[in-house]
Amino acid sequence: MIHAKKPVPPAPREGERLAKRVAEMVPCSRREAEQYIEGGWVSVNGQVVEEPMFRVSDQRVEVDPDASLLELSAVTLLLHKPPGFDAMAAPGQANRHVKSAQQLLSAATHATDDASGVRLLKRHFAKLTACVPLETAASGLVVFTQDWRVLRKLTEDAQLMEQEVIVEVAGEVPAQSLQRINQGLAVDGQPLPAVKVSLNSTGETSSKLRFALKGSHPGLIAYLCERLGLQIVSMKRLRIGRVSMTQLPLGQWRYLQAHERF
Incomplete structure (x- = not known):
């Protein structure tokens, strides 16, 4: 007689979610704790961690005393696109011969002379929408935004800009x-x-x-x-519109400054 094997339960994950630890420390709601973490205000053993799912046990967790949820606003990124990159395709959607321009957005390609004063966060590279098409063979200014107001401006007023x-x-x-x-x-x-x-x-x-x-x-x-x-x-x-690349180096990006309007 053949007996079915009992399923092996998964090994328990050590520690607890960073968001839970922060919620207990502040104290605040779990969602607010996630926002503090995504805002770059939380460090683990002296290193900033921006992932709420990160697990901690006996590590030293600290919340910046200047932490604020007011800075979690949507951002707009301006890229000096090199030739050969598709401005509108999302990463993974471009074909093998043409790469998505959005994959050029990273901490490594952030312009060192960015005068916006915005603190770079990993969340700034998520949920971006490309605006105003540019030919793949061309270089120049390409806009990516999380801000629905910027997206609406560049969509509804495109024929006037x-x-x-x-x-x-x-x-x-x-x-x-x-x-x-x-x-x-x-x-x-x-x-x-x-x-x-x-x-x-x-x-x-x-x-x-x-x-x-x-x-x-x-x-x-x-x-x-x-x-x-x-x-x-x-x-x-x-x-x-009224926004230009100025001296932005090829392949690098900067934040749209607070005073800039398309």
């Missing part, structure tokens, strides 16, 4: 080409979105054009250049 893009093209650019773009082009009798273009600089082998356009129109600049026989060397978005 001006973007500034610097496009480097091969060779010199005839004045009549700039004039044609500024006067407006059409496809099958339908006018293309209005674009303002001016010559930014010119050199021996290439020229840089400044494009200003309202709304999100991926591929429009490339199409206009192709129509006029201009070969694009590179493309960089500098500004969305």
